[in-house]
Amino acid sequence: xxxxxxxxxxxxxxxxxxxxxxxxxxxxRRALVRIAHEIVERNRGLEGVVVIGIQKxxxxxxxxxxxxxxxxxxxxxxxxxxxVAFYRDDxxxxxxxxxxxxxxxxxxxxxxxxxxxxxxxTGRTVRAALEALAECGRPSAVQLxxxxxxxxxxxxxxxxxxxxxxxxxxxxxVEVSEEGVTIGDLVAVSNEAVR
Amino acid sequence: MSAPGAxxxxxxxxxxxxxxxxxxxxxxxxxxxxxxxxxxxxxHLLSIADLxxxxxxxxxxxxxxxxxxxxRPIPKVPALRGRTVATVFMEPSTRTRLSFExxxxxxxxxxxxxxxxxxxxxxxxxxxxxxxxxxxxxxxAMVIRHHASGAPLxxxxxxxxxxxxxxxxxHEHPTQALLDCYTIREALTQRRDGEVPADFKGLRIAIVxxxxxxxxxxSNVLAFTALGAEVVLVAPPTLMxxxxxxxxxTATGDLDATLEDLDVVYLLRIQSERLGExxxxxxxxxxxxxxxxxxxxxxxRKEALVMHPGPMIRGVEISPEVADMPASLVTRQxxxxxxxxxxxxxxxxxxxxx
Numbered sequence: 001x002x003x004x005x006x007x008x009x010x011x012x013x014x015x016x017x018x019x020x021x022x023x024x025x026x027x028x029r030r031a032l033v034r035i036a037h038e039i040v041e042r043n044r045g046l047e048g049v050v051v052i053g054i055q056k057x058x059x060x061x062x063x064x065x066x067x068x069x070x071x072x073x074x075x076x077x078x079x080x081x082x083x084v085a086f087y088r089d090d091x092x093x094x095x096x097x098x099x100x101x102x103x104x105x106x107x108x109x110x111x112x113x114x115x116x117x118x119x120x121x122t123g124r125t126v127r128a129a130l131e132a133l134a135e136c137g138r139p140s141a142v143q144l145x146x147x148x149x150x151x152x153x154x155x156x157x158x159x160x161x162x163x164x165x166x167x168x169x170x171x172x173x174v175e176v177s178e179e180g181v182t183i184g185d186l187v188a189v190s191n192e193a194v195r
Numbered sequence: 196m197s198a199p200g201a202x203x204x205x206x207x208x209x210x211x212x213x214x215x216x217x218x219x220x221x222x223x224x225x226x227x228x229x230x231x232x233x234x235x236x237x238x239h240l241l242s243i244a245d246l247x248x249x250x251x252x253x254x255x256x257x258x259x260x261x262x263x264x265x266x267r268p269i270p271k272v273p274a275l276r277g278r279t280v281a282t283v284f285m286e287p288s289t290r291t292r293l294s295f296e297x298x299x300x301x302x303x304x305x306x307x308x309x310x311x312x313x314x315x316x317x318x319x320x321x322x323x324x325x326x327x328x329x330x331x332x333x334x335x336a337m338v339i340r341h342h343a344s345g346a347p348l349x350x351x352x353x354x355x356x357x358x359x360x361x362x363x364x365x366h367e368h369p370t371q372a373l374l375d376c377y378t379i380r381e382a383l384t385q386r387r388d389g390e391v392p393a394d395f396k397g398l399r400i401a402i403v404x405x406x407x408x409x410x411x412x413x414s415n416v417l418a419f420t421a422l423g424a425e426v427v428l429v430a431p432p433t434l435m436x437x438x439x440x441x442x443x444x445t446a447t448g449d450l451d452a453t454l455e456d457l458d459v460v461y462l463l464r465i466q467s468e469r470l471g472e473x474x475x476x477x478x479x480x481x482x483x484x485x486x487x488x489x490x491x492x493x494x495x496r497k498e499a500l501v502m503h504p505g506p507m508i509r510g511v512e513i514s515p516e517v518a519d520m521p522a523s524l525v526t527r528q529x530x531x532x533x534x535x536x537x538x539x540x541x542x543x544x545x546x547x548x549x
Contacts (some may be wrong), residue, residue: 083260086272086302091545098260135269 005188014186016175023164023181028147031163032061035145036068038161039114046075048140049112054129055083055100057118061147062176065116069089078111080104087128114161118176123157147176239358240539241347242311243369243417248394251418257538258377258531263530264301265534274545278335283326284361285311286339290505290529291361291370295338302545320455322346323353328333329346330354335544339363344410357543365408372414373502374535376422378528379459382500386401395424401453403429403485404463404512406446407436411504412463416444427453433474450485454494457548462512478511485512492517500524 023031043049046069052063059081066079084097085095126144133142145161150168168183169173175182237245239451246254280299284294292308299306309329315435326337336357344364351358362368376395383392400419406412406428419426426444428435439446447453454460469475482488487501492514495501500525501513509515520524 085260086264086274086541091274096545098257101260102263131273135271136267 006009014188016173016184017187018175018184020183021180022166022183025179026181028061028163028176028178031062032065033068033072035161036065036072039069039143039145040067042143042160043112046073046077048109048110049057049114050078050080050106050118051114051116052080052082052104052129052133054115054125055081055098055102058116059100061118061176062116064178065145078106080106080124082115082129082132083129084125084132087132089124089128102132104136108133108139111137111139113139114145115142115143116145118147119174120144120149120157120162120166121152121174123153123155126157129156147182148174150174161170206463208302211286221430225353226335228287233361239347239351239360240312240369240543241351241358241360241363242367243372243414243421246344246373247370248277248421249338251421254373254535254538254542255380257542258373258535260533261537262531264537265530268396269536271301273303274541275304275335277298278302278544279306279307279333280306280338280540281307281309281331281332281334281356282338283309283338283340285346287312288340288362291336291340294529294532295359295361295370295535298540299336301533302537302540304335304540304544305333307332314423322350326350326354327360330356335392336464336540356501359539359543362410364410365413365549366410368410368504368531369414369418370453370536370539371411372418373413373539374528374532375461375504378502378524378531379500379534380528381531382524387499395419395422397425398455398458400424400459401427401429401450401457402463402489403450404462404488405434405465405469406430406463407434408466408469409463415461416442420444421524427457429453429485431475431481434469444446444548451491451494454491457495457499459500459502460487460495462501462507464506464508464512465511479507482514486510487513487517492520492522495522502528505529 010108014050015065035097035149039049040046051062051066053059066077069075069077081101082099082101083100083102085096088096090096095184113133115126117125130142133139143160146159147163149162150166152170166174172183173186236252239245243251264270282295282381284292289358296306296308307329329337334356336359336446337350337354338359338361339350340361341347341363344366346361346363360367360369380392381393384390388408402412402415416426428444428446429450430448432448435446465475467478470478475481499522501517501520503513503525505525507513507518507525509518517523
């Protein structure tokens with residue numbers, strides 16, 4: 001499944017085997033602080049800005065970003081989550097299941113939406129997210145923030161804010177969490193070993 | 196408790212037992228007809244047994260996602276864009292057909308409607324020719340209701356589309372059971388401040404009415420017991436199946452004696468055509484002995500839930516004032532019907548589990 005963009009859930013019968021850690025907890029935190037400052041600088045403050053984390057990997061990092069924005073600007077930025085499974089273009093081609101709740105407790109119209117995801121890969125998740133956003137309102141602008149841009153884009157999508165540009169092979173997998181960023185491989189295991 | 200011993204496949208209609216041969220061992224605990232089933236990769240939904248316990252749980256989880264979609268300003272997602280769903284109803288039904296069609300449209304699928312009264316069926320076309328013709332137009336799913344038990348199973352031999360049973364004779368009505376499970380789960384979740392119950396263990400559910408002719412009862416017995424609930428069937432002897440062998444349920448003719456420790460009262464519709472079959476003396480007598488009257492509703496525990504698959508005949512199986520009480524989940528059931536059918540369509544057509 002080289003076309004996988006999201007790090008979870010894993011296809012049945014495969015486990016992630018870590019190879020190299022490329023960012024640790026502090027580096028992830030520093031990248032988020034920098035992204036927060038860039039968001040404030042780009043938008044000349046946080047007027048009208050909302051942050052939406054893409055389920056599932058983008059949400060914990062987006063929450064941390066919201067906390068950092070509050071520390072540096074003293075403003076509580078509205079926060080929402082979005083699961084884009086129903087908007088994917090590969091439904092029927094591989095198992096697509098919603099992972100977590102979509103929760104957008106505010107009107108998007110006229111807002112500046114900062115979409116946050118953990119890994120930017122083919123760009124198909126972001127395309128799905130843009131389509132989902134369009135059905136929820138008309139933001140005045142949508143900006144894309146990611147912790148890792150690993151390349152291999154299949155669509156003309158580019159991030160506005162990047163934690164780390166990370167050249168990868170297509171068949172590798174990147175794991176991102178608040179604890180750090182790791183490159184590894186999805187390795188097939190027999191069913192007996194999983195259970 | 197009249198639950199029989201280990202539920203071997205004897206006594207269970209063939210269609211319930213035939214998938215996953217060997218998965219159901221005789222040593223499994225009584226009371227779980229579907230034990231041993233892992234969420235199977237199903238292409239058709241003919242019986243609750245096609246899903247098993249894990250499949251039911253998966254549909255519930257998917258339904259949560261679609262319940263959120265239903266709350267949006269535009270309650271529609273492009274998940275099944277370009278797919279076609281045909282509804283083939285050889286028996287009159289409004290709510291089930293509308294519910295399926297609404298579900299398909301909210302998934303952006305195209306919908307074709309076939310109703311027996313306006314079609315070539317009245318000119319004598321056979322079921323096989325009808326469904327093969329519809330299939331030849333290029334469809335992805337066929338939702339079928341038929342007066343003959345087992346008709347959807349036969350149709351799976353004739354068409355390439357996924358077949359969904361929307362009620363066949365006195366056999367099953369699986370999506371009704373799924374929406375009922377979802378409605379109970381939702382009510383329990385609200386009561387527990389948002390904590391979703393893993394199953395129905397500890398729940399006592401009475402199904403009251405024409406058990407013998409009810410496909411809803413059959414699907415619900417499978418679904419409720421698969422999730423661990425204790426099921427009591429309540430009916431006059433003439434409307435109870437001749438044999439309950441292999442069903443992990445208890446049966447009684449005395450509604451009043453079962454009321455006080457129930458968590459859910461599930462009322463079935465009494466079809467007035469049963470009067471002609473000399474199975475019921477009169478609708479008034481049924482109401483007096485088996486209807487959920489005000490007095491019976493007062494005898495229920497405070498938090499007991501009242502459910503009905505509709506169409507509800509007020510004054511027969513339920514008193515008008517009871518139907519409008521807050522304990523009544525009837526409108527919730529209808530609302531959840533769309534959400535759960537979205538989950539079923541997506542599960543069969545969209546999740547890639549084929």
